[in-house]
Amino acid sequence: MTGAVDKNVLIAPSILSADFSRLGEEIRNVEKAGADWIHVDVMDGVFVPNITIGPLVVKAIRPVTGLKLDVHLMIESPERYVQRFAEAGSDIITFHVESCPSPAKTAELIRACGKKVGVSLRPGTCLSQLENILPLVDMVLVMTVEPGFGGQDFIPEMIQKIRDLKRDFPGDIQVDGGINVETASAAVDAGADVLVAGTAVFGKEDYAEAISRLRTGK
Ligand code: DX5
Numbered sequence: 001m002t003g004a005v006d007k008n009v010l011i012a013p014s015i016l017s018a019d020f021s022r023l024g025e026e027i028r029n030v031e032k033a034g035a036d037w038i039h040v041d042v043m044d045g046v047f048v049p050n051i052t053i054g055p056l057v058v059k060a061i062r063p064v065t066g067l068k069l070d071v072h073l074m075i076e077s078p079e080r081y082v083q084r085f086a087e088a089g090s091d092i093i094t095f096h097v098e099s100c101p102s103p104a105k106t107a108e109l110i111r112a113c114g115k116k117v118g119v120s121l122r123p124g125t126c127l128s129q130l131e132n133i134l135p136l137v138d139m140v141l142v143m144t145v146e147p148g149f150g151g152q153d154f155i156p157e158m159i160q161k162i163r164d165l166k167r168d169f170p171g172d173i174q175v176d177g178g179i180n181v182e183t184a185s186a187a188v189d190a191g192a193d194v195l196v197a198g199t200a201v202f203g204k205e206d207y208a209e210a211i212s213r214l215r216t217g218k
């Protein structure tokens, strides 16, 4: 029995797997195909061993879509860039608890910019690291792969982490990494509300079918 069909699960395609030479068109296409949010993976080559995009790209895609821009900062000291990402048009800004000296201050900074606040944690980071910050955030992003690259396999041990978090946290639980129809279903059963998917959307021919399959788990 899967929970995916019973619940309003949000799908956030990750543009990391989009064709960057046609980024605007790709975003319009996933919006037409039924995506709920657009997930933007920001990497600095320091917090993770990959470099992707910055506030200029967020600003460029802002007028392309009416969907929420869900910006996932995988950068060291994200507090230095929160304001720039906010001004560029982000709606939700998620930072890593491991990446800054005072996660509570970073959360307050995002809130002060008028944006929704998300906090994320690497697969190896314990939920106890979030204890003080949970009351300050709207969303927790549970990484289900090691951050840095698309196309990796979902780490099955993260299902228990999602379940444990669900007991303590009333806000949105987002999962990111290795999400496909099977892992989507397992994550939703465990308590996930928002599914990030790169390969499982942009790697398919038919975006609408891909999004609908993730949403229903079938
Ligand atoms: C990984 C990123 C993910 C990535 C997911 O660090 O945070 O958003 O794009 O890609 P897939 O869905 O292919 O695992």
Ligand code: ZN
Pocket: 014, 039, 040, 041, 072, 176, 196
């Ligand atoms: Zn991400």
